[in-house]
Amino acid sequence: MSLLEVRKVSKSFGKLQAVSELDLSIDEGEVRCIIGANGAGKTTLFNLISGRTRPDSGQVVFAGEEISGMRPPQIVRKGLSRSFQVSNYFPNLSVFQNVRIAVLSRMRKSRIFYWPVSRLGPVNQRVTEILENFNLLPLAEVIADKLSHGDRRKLEISLVVAQEPRMLLLDEPTAGMNSTETESTIHLIKNLVTKLGLTLLLTEHDMKVVFSLADKITFMHYGQVVCEGPPQEIKANADVKEIYLGGEVC
Amino acid sequence: MLILEVANIDTYYGKSHILQDVSLKVNQGQIVALLGRNGAGKTTTMRSIMGLTPARRGVIRFKGEEIQKRKPFEIAHKGIGFVPEDRGIFPDISVLDNLTIAAKNSADGQKRWTLEKIYHYFPVLDRLRDNKGQNLSGGEQQMLTIARTLMTNPDLLLLDEPCEGLAPQIVNQVLFGLIKGLKDKEGVTILLAEQNARFCLGLADWGYLLDKGAIHFNASAADISANQEVQSKYLSL
Amino acid sequence: MEFSYFIYQLIIGLSYSMLLFLIASGLTIIFGLLNIPNFAHGALYMLGAYFTYFFLHSLPGVSFGIALVLAVVSVGLIGAFLEYVPLRKIYERSHALQLLMTFSFILILDDATKYFAGTDFLSIAIPKLMDGSITLPGDREMPVYSIFIIACGLVVAYLLWLGLYKTRLGKLVQAGTANKEMLSALGINVPRLFTLVFILGSVLAGLGGGLAGPLKAVSVGMGETVIITIFAIVIVGGVGSLKGAFIASILVGELNTFGVVFFPSFAMAFTYILVIVVLLTKPEGLFRTK
Amino acid sequence: PTLLRAANKPIKFGQLNTTSGIMASQGVPAMRAAQIAQDIINQAGGIMGRKLELVQEDDQVKPSVGVRKFRKLVLEDKVDFVFGTNSSGVGLACVPLANEFKKIFISTSMSDKYTGANCSPYVFRIGESTCMASKASAYCMVANAPTVKKWAGINPDYVFGRESWDFFKQGMKDKNHPVEYVKESFSPFGCQDYKPYITALLESKADGVFTSLWTGDLINFVKQAKPFGFFDKVKAFVNNTTAVATSIGLGNEMVPFWGEARYYPFYRDSELNRQYISMYQKKFGGYPAADTGAECFASVVALKLAIEKAGTTDTPKVIAALEGLEFEVPEGKKWIRPEDHSGIDEVVLLGKFHHDPKYPFWVYDPKTYFTVPGKEIAMPLSQTGCKMAKP
Amino acid sequence: MPPKPQNLKNPIIWFFASLIVLWAAPLFLPTFYVYLITEILIVSLFAVSTNVLLGFTGLLSFGQVAFFGSSAYAVSLLIKGTSLPFAASFFISVGMSALAALIIGLFCMRLRGFYFAILTLAFSQIFFVVVYKWTSLTGGDDGIVGIPKKPFLFFNINGPDAYYHFVLLVVMVSLALLYLIIRSPLGEVLQAIRDNSERTEFLGLQVRNYRLASFVIAGTFGGVAGALFAPFQGIVTPELLHWSHSAEPLMISLLGGMYFFFGPIAGAVIFVFIKEWITGFTEYWMFWYGLLLMLLIMYLPGGIMGFVSEHLKRGKDDSR
Numbered sequence A: 001m002s003l004l005e006v007r008k009v010s011k012s013f014g015k016l017q018a019v020s021e022l023d024l025s026i027d028e029g030e031v032r033c034i035i036g037a038n039g040a041g042k043t044t045l046f047n048l049i050s051g052r053t054r055p056d057s058g059q060v061v062f063a064g065e066e067i068s069g070m071r072p073p074q075i076v077r078k079g080l081s082r083s084f085q086v087s088n089y090f091p092n093l094s095v096f097q098n099v100r101i102a103v104l105s106r107m108r109k110s111r112i113f114y115w116p117v118s119r120l121g122p123v124n125q126r127v128t129e130i131l132e133n134f135n136l137l138p139l140a141e142v143i144a145d146k147l148s149h150g151d152r153r154k155l156e157i158s159l160v161v162a163q164e165p166r167m168l169l170l171d172e173p174t175a176g177m178n179s180t181e182t183e184s185t186i187h188l189i190k191n192l193v194t195k196l197g198l199t200l201l202l203t204e205h206d207m208k209v210v211f212s213l214a215d216k217i218t219f220m221h222y223g224q225v226v227c228e229g230p231p232q233e234i235k236a237n238a239d240v241k242e243i244y245l246g247g248e249v250c
Numbered sequence B: 001m002l003i004l005e006v007a008n009i010d011t012y013y014g015k016s017h018i019l020q021d022v023s024l025k026v027n028q029g030q031i032v033a034l035l036g037r038n039g040a041g042k043t044t045t046m047r048s049i050m051g052l053t054p055a056r057r058g059v060i061r062f063k064g065e066e067i068q069k070r071k072p073f074e075i076a077h078k079g080i081g082f083v084p085e086d087r088g089i090f091p092d093i094s095v096l097d098n099l100t101i102a103a104k105n106s107a108d109g110q111k112r113w114t115l116e117k118i119y120h121y122f123p124v125l126d127r128l129r130d131n132k133g134q135n136l137s138g139g140e141q142q143m144l145t146i147a148r149t150l151m152t153n154p155d156l157l158l159l160d161e162p163c164e165g166l167a168p169q170i171v172n173q174v175l176f177g178l179i180k181g182l183k184d185k186e187g188v189t190i191l192l193a194e195q196n197a198r199f200c201l202g203l204a205d206w207g208y209l210l211d212k213g214a215i216h217f218n219a220s221a222a223d224i225s226a227n228q229e230v231q232s233k234y235l236s237l
Numbered sequence C: 001m002e003f004s005y006f007i008y009q010l011i012i013g014l015s016y017s018m019l020l021f022l023i024a025s026g027l028t029i030i031f032g033l034l035n036i037p038n039f040a041h042g043a044l045y046m047l048g049a050y051f052t053y054f055f056l057h058s059l060p061g062v063s064f065g066i067a068l069v070l071a072v073v074s075v076g077l078i079g080a081f082l083e084y085v086p087l088r089k090i091y092e093r094s095h096a097l098q099l100l101m102t103f104s105f106i107l108i109l110d111d112a113t114k115y116f117a118g119t120d121f122l123s124i125a126i127p128k129l130m131d132g133s134i135t136l137p138g139d140r141e142m143p144v145y146s147i148f149i150i151a152c153g154l155v156v157a158y159l160l161w162l163g164l165y166k167t168r169l170g171k172l173v174q175a176g177t178a179n180k181e182m183l184s185a186l187g188i189n190v191p192r193l194f195t196l197v198f199i200l201g202s203v204l205a206g207l208g209g210g211l212a213g214p215l216k217a218v219s220v221g222m223g224e225t226v227i228i229t230i231f232a233i234v235i236v237g238g239v240g241s242l243k244g245a246f247i248a249s250i251l252v253g254e255l256n257t258f259g260v261v262f263f264p265s266f267a268m269a270f271t272y273i274l275v276i277v278v279l280l281t282k283p284e285g286l287f288r289t290k
Numbered sequence D: 001p002t003l004l005r006a007a008n009k010p011i012k013f014g015q016l017n018t019t020s021g022i023m024a025s026q027g028v029p030a031m032r033a034a035q036i037a038q039d040i041i042n043q044a045g046g047i048m049g050r051k052l053e054l055v056q057e058d059d060q061v062k063p064s065v066g067v068r069k070f071r072k073l074v075l076e077d078k079v080d081f082v083f084g085t086n087s088s089g090v091g092l093a094c095v096p097l098a099n100e101f102k103k104i105f106i107s108t109s110m111s112d113k114y115t116g117a118n119c120s121p122y123v124f125r126i127g128e129s130t131c132m133a134s135k136a137s138a139y140c141m142v143a144n145a146p147t148v149k150k151w152a153g154i155n156p157d158y159v160f161g162r163e164s165w166d167f168f169k170q171g172m173k174d175k176n177h178p179v180e181y182v183k184e185s186f187s188p189f190g191c192q193d194y195k196p197y198i199t200a201l202l203e204s205k206a207d208g209v210f211t212s213l214w215t216g217d218l219i220n221f222v223k224q225a226k227p228f229g230f231f232d233k234v235k236a237f238v239n240n241t242t243a244v245a246t247s248i249g250l251g252n253e254m255v256p257f258w259g260e261a262r263y264y265p266f267y268r269d270s271e272l273n274r275q276y277i278s279m280y281q282k283k284f285g286g287y288p289a290a291d292t293g294a295e296c297f298a299s300v301v302a303l304k305l306a307i308e309k310a311g312t313t314d315t316p317k318v319i320a321a322l323e324g325l326e327f328e329v330p331e332g333k334k335w336i337r338p339e340d341h342s343g344i345d346e347v348v349l350l351g352k353f354h355h356d357p358k359y360p361f362w363v364y365d366p367k368t369y370f371t372v373p374g375k376e377i378a379m380p381l382s383q384t385g386c387k388m389a390k391p
Numbered sequence E: 001m002p003p004k005p006q007n008l009k010n011p012i013i014w015f016f017a018s019l020i021v022l023w024a025a026p027l028f029l030p031t032f033y034v035y036l037i038t039e040i041l042i043v044s045l046f047a048v049s050t051n052v053l054l055g056f057t058g059l060l061s062f063g064q065v066a067f068f069g070s071s072a073y074a075v076s077l078l079i080k081g082t083s084l085p086f087a088a089s090f091f092i093s094v095g096m097s098a099l100a101a102l103i104i105g106l107f108c109m110r111l112r113g114f115y116f117a118i119l120t121l122a123f124s125q126i127f128f129v130v131v132y133k134w135t136s137l138t139g140g141d142d143g144i145v146g147i148p149k150k151p152f153l154f155f156n157i158n159g160p161d162a163y164y165h166f167v168l169l170v171v172m173v174s175l176a177l178l179y180l181i182i183r184s185p186l187g188e189v190l191q192a193i194r195d196n197s198e199r200t201e202f203l204g205l206q207v208r209n210y211r212l213a214s215f216v217i218a219g220t221f222g223g224v225a226g227a228l229f230a231p232f233q234g235i236v237t238p239e240l241l242h243w244s245h246s247a248e249p250l251m252i253s254l255l256g257g258m259y260f261f262f263g264p265i266a267g268a269v270i271f272v273f274i275k276e277w278i279t280g281f282t283e284y285w286m287f288w289y290g291l292l293l294m295l296l297i298m299y300l301p302g303g304i305m306g307f308v309s310e311h312l313k314r315g316k317d318d319s320r
């Protein structure tokens, strides 16, 4: 059964049709990767799904329920979380606190006003675990604003993972990470998928990541799906080669 | 000929001591790579050269002139251009304005880059010329950042992670050629930090290895590519 | 109400509106471009009036026009100093802190004025050329000076529109406000740019003060009596929008005029009611630029 | 020995007035006037051989600050008496403190409330009240502009303005002068644009206009009304709080209208008045123009005389001495009505401004001097509602 | 290492230690200083409550004064006009300001940044105008004079020392509650909203509700401060509701350090003393005060606590 279904969704900005009549269907437990040239409409699609922008027309259905038109917090509560292409975190809070916000939300502890947050054992426990997974523990007390670019990217991903969603949207998760970090992130994501049965939708320009993660790839161009299929098939596709991959110089 | 010389600089963010006694040399017309893990200090080195996070100690010479005490805009006028990793697009003005707002001739009065030439490499920017900066996609912004700096006709270009967010086709067919062309045809010197090691080492003549804010190693790009030990120790390739 | 009386009030209201616009335009520029909510804008307005008085009475044979120009230049210099020394330190800080700093300017400028000019009220005469009034149908008088103010408002609006939105300057400042570091790395002397803009805003405040002089008791603290109205105009119009400030000035001016005619007992609340109504329907003002 | 030292200690008067912000134009001259009184008294040997020392504080026209400063004066500075305030808001806020600390407080603002239902043995209002000023204005108009029958009012939109307007109408009634009120308008404090009020007044075709606008508000009004030919179209324009400060402020922009001032420098030709003016000019330059200044001067003088009469600074005795005290101040003779502690001038003066080359600003035309005996226009005891307690 | 769970004992010890010291203060201090400290306590509470919005939620509000002032008026009217015991009047007034905060908050929550600030200012000015003009109820600009200090429950709070002790207790308890709120998950979420409200939404939290909660918390405790202030002064005047009065707690928070819970308290102590001192010695106090403010902002932009904490940190670093 498909968990997420995007039906004939369109969004235009002025004259520019960023996403047009796009259909997409993602099964529970699947890892789907969307690739496409810069400006193809990938981030816009993510915005439409996650409630950041409203579609001009069409529907987004998640777990059998229409979510287009809902506000982001509601969508997140339904189990659909996203990361951002440009790191989007809490600059004046420590790395630990950053992740703790996500965990508080996840554990429904965010409304407690009568008990110190530092005394919520399970919450802090969980935060430590997540930071450990992302190799961020040594930076736990660093104010997020002072992180290097790559570390910010890691924090970005850990914020989404901390929400333990049913489905995860990752917008270029490994951009800016060095190759070790990229590898360990891939590893981590794989683990999440297998362990929790998570469904994953991601975009990436790093083909290594794409091919080592994706069950299925969707190739987008000018706001539309051009082709869709298993990695090998897409890799071989002439359009993809021509428009997207270019010659293999590097 | 030596165009940039960084001699024993120490740089701090507030009280944290980031760069420790960093020295490097770049010859005219060379591409020099700064290599290192996340948080190694690559960006900080570039910011120090640009005067954005001035070094507290040490000397930076550009074309033989000390610039470590200069303001960023003065340094820019001397001929250094900076493409930052976080793009720094001006969000409220159009793409065209982003490109032209600070456009200037090179320090010796040459005008190597025009809008036409930019649009030749990045046709998207032409198409989007009236869009506001903040409305571009990630990759489009990256292109704009590179293009915007080129419009200032720098003699030395500091490129911080230029490939991030760009589709492979752009990286391989446009950016690679562009940088090569800058070096070969225009004699522009380039200091490059890039996680995409293949791209980086494919272009560079020389490489410096940074770790924890200090230079640990420097060698020709070919040597580094060949040196497995260095790669696994500092770059984890 | 007679139709002619209605038109008459409309014009009367417009003269107040344009005076407000002269002051508000400077604030919307400083606030919109530099992102500094300059609470001391009213104090600069006051200085405009004081300087005009000073030049008019201390230099022999100086006409109102020349005194006004000298005053505007002086206020511009003071603005330059304020920007150059203290304000420059807090561009990256919160609005609240910037408000507090510009509040401290008020205290300093007010007391300095009190020290140099005393606490007595001062009075600037309406320039000879513009004294008196023309008679409109229905035996109603329209003061020439009020018409002059309307003309000044329109001219300033036009010049600003030309100078700010048709030139590179406006865009440069917008870029600099969003990312100062990047703009300077591209070779622009951002601090100097910001000083220029602040001077421009101050000059407009000074001009407003000088022009208001003949209509007001020139006194210490006269800035505080207008500053909230001016902020309300800037916010209602949309921060940074010249068009917004223009329209909002007209709204506030006319509302006060007609409000006094129809609902005099709510006079104190007109501006605030307008703010509430506009912001509840348009949370970012009428014409937000960003 | 302690007694001796106490005897040589200065007597301290605390003063509260506004010296910052927009009301500084009122408060600064008030502080200065009191300093002149201090100088005159100390030069003449002080009070019973003891020096008079003023402790002056800025109340910032804020009642909460006034209260804090009152406490400071009494508890920290240990003053023996307190006087002052420019606004009745601050002054009335000090009344409970005067009672609490059992200290005499002489108010220099105009409200009739100090001497009304909440009157207190410790509290005095020494100068003219709103009632006196407004009624005097009405009487003057009845006498000088009897043909003006269509009256209108423009008054500040707060307690003082509303009371002024009511007392003005009351004054007209007292004189059985039949008039019609064609327009009453109230403008907010600090109003910047009077043009709509001005055009509405003109539109009402009123012949006479009464106003209790004051300080900057009055100047703004006059400056904005003048180009409309307002003062030609309106036959009588009278104001109940026109200190000379207004005509100084307006300079050559002044227009001929009727004013009533609590203190007018050029009417009374007394030794004290001459001394006051010349010392003020020598020390500060300019004329002692603000009327609160004269009230502050009067407060100091009254306290001095009362202390000497009582022979002590002991509060209840000084209160007793103040009650019924008759004394001379620059503006003339005053008497303190014992029953409600209201100061009552021998005469209240009005006049019509004109240009006189002898003075650098417009002054009353001596031909138009109009006086009303204070007792005639003071609020009758039966109406004050004051039941004075024992200290 | 993750931050160690903060030791809760410390704040509790601090709480009781300062309570005891302050309780005993009137034994050593002249009455005027008892008054001054009473005022500092009330102002501190007002500033701390305002800072819940400013420093911890990132909302610049000029509306606090409406809740402070309306509570002060309500308590005065109830004390003077009814026979209700003071405790009842007190809680009714506080409840009313909480309700007012809820209603105004609902309107204002859509707005951001300076637009929010000006809207709250407009609302509070409407309160001001109502109080100023409703002379029959509020006495207009003359205000309500002579508000007695009726007993609170069984405690006589008349007299400077007794009222001081009453204020001390109420303020300390309120501050403790506010401290707990700031340190609680709710407080942390508020700080997250201050930093990045969009991201907070994408973590599944309804930013608007939390902002509203913060607005109501601030309004309620602002109301407590107002209800303490009225009997303390013995009068209430419209000045308490004027927007310029709302600048005071903001200023105090900024001076003290708005990112610190104790910032506004430090600010209040220094603000009240400095102002008292400067206004005493010159007619041109505004000039010196303004200059001091300007220099403080130029050189201590993080406020007093920001400065202190930086120095403490440096000390620690050196000792390592």
Ligand SMILES: Nc1ncnc2c1ncn2[C@@H]1O[C@H](COP(=O)(O)OP(=O)(O)OP(=O)(O)O)[C@@H](O)[C@H]1O
Pocket (backbone or CB within 6 Å): A013, A014, A016, A018, A036, A037, A038, A039, A040, A041, A042, A043, A044, A045, A085, B128, B131, B135, B136, B137, B138, B139, B140, B165
């Ligand atoms: N708010 C907006 N207003 C106008 N145009 C927009 C807006 N947002 C996006 N666009 C345009 O829509 C197109 C799609 O943008 P989108 O961000 O979805 O691309 P993308 O596929 O994510 O690209 P990238 O790989 O570079 O991140 C781009 O051409 C972009 O310029």
Ligand SMILES: Nc1ncnc2c1ncn2[C@@H]1O[C@H](COP(=O)(O)OP(=O)(O)OP(=O)(O)O)[C@@H](O)[C@H]1O
Pocket (backbone or CB within 6 Å): A145, A146, A147, A148, A149, A150, A151, A176, B013, B014, B016, B018, B036, B037, B038, B039, B040, B041, B042, B043, B044, B045, B085
């Ligand atoms: N504003 C700041 N304040 C304090 N520390 C900072 C700040 N910015 C960066 N740092 C620290 O400086 C160190 C070097 O950072 P830098 O950004 O130079 O690394 P980098 O080599 O560019 O890494 P990346 O590949 O992730 O971009 C890091 O440890 C980082 O945490």
Ligand SMILES: [Mg+2]
Pocket (backbone or CB within 6 Å): A042, A043, A044, A085, A171, B137, B138, B139
């Ligand atoms: Mg994208």
Ligand SMILES: [Mg+2]
Pocket (backbone or CB within 6 Å): A148, A149, A150, B042, B043, B044, B085, B160
């Ligand atoms: Mg970097």
